[in-house]
Structures are given as structure tokens and as C-alpha cells.
Amino acid sequence: DIAAKVIKRYYRGFSLGQFILILDALILAVSAVAYRFEEESSVLLAMYSATALFVSAKVIDLVLEGFDYCKTALIISDNSEAIAPEILQGMGRGVTALKGRGLYTGTDKEVLLCVLLRQEVATLKDLVRRIDPRAFVIVLEAREVLGEGFERYEIKDA
DSSP, X not given: OHHHHHHHHHOTTSOHHHHHHHHXXXXXXXXXXXXXXXXXXXXXXXXXHHHHHHHHHHHHHHHHHOSXXXXXXXXXXXXXXXXXXXXXXXXXXXXXXXXXXXXXXXXXXXXXXXXXXXXXXXXXXXXXXXXOTTOEEEEEEESOOBSTTSBOOXXXXX
């Protein structure tokens, strides 16, 4: 755990739970090879251990990062002009229009970007489906959202 914390200082792309998982997985792989001739099946024990490692890494991330993560929706539709106001007024959420181009069709489209609470995802999907049943909606997990309507930026004195 200490090694994972030290490594995380230099590589910020992974969470602490992911670093612990990687280091423990390396130890597990070495152990499985070292004890492969024991009476108990080292492969079976390694599988049980890997499952426990994965669960513990997820729990560590949940405890450190919290349970209040948000969702990010990307909406690609020919009716983005009708969808955006519904999200703005109907749901009270901000929407950003990004310029996009479908490489398969070669057509320019607006891609709507919206960050919302987990419990608002179903409302958003229903809203989009009602306006444009052919819309392409991608919902992603957003671990940390700072700004209006979410967690405020921490302002440090100079």
C-alpha cells in the first residue's frame, strides 16, 4: 500500500485503488508461479485472490473518491436544436454543443455534452428518445465535476 501511494505521486493517471490492484496482481502472479507444484491448485487460489483484489481495489476507490460521482452524456442527433432547450429548461442542466463530423456519413453534426446526476440519466434518456428516437446517446461516468451546479472550486489565497 505504501509503494502504491509513493508511485501515485509520480503517475497521476491511475487511482490509488488501481495502483494497489496492479502491485497486488504482480505479487499474486509471482506466488502462483512459485507455488504451482503444491497440492492445492495454485490457479484456483490465484483466481479467488484476483477476485478479492479487484473488489478491494473498487472499495478503496469508492471510499477515497466518494459515492457521489456524476454522469456525462454525449448526444449525437439531427435534432440537437430541439433537445438542448429541453435539457436546459426541462431538466435545469447546462448543455454544451460541440462541433462534430460523422466520418462514415461525412455530415457535420452538433454533439451535445451534458453533465448530470446519476438519478437524472433516465429522465435524459426518455427526453432524448421522445424528441429523436434515432439519436445516439453515450453515458459515461464522471468521477470529479467542478463548477456551477456541482462541487465548487477550492479558491486558494495567493
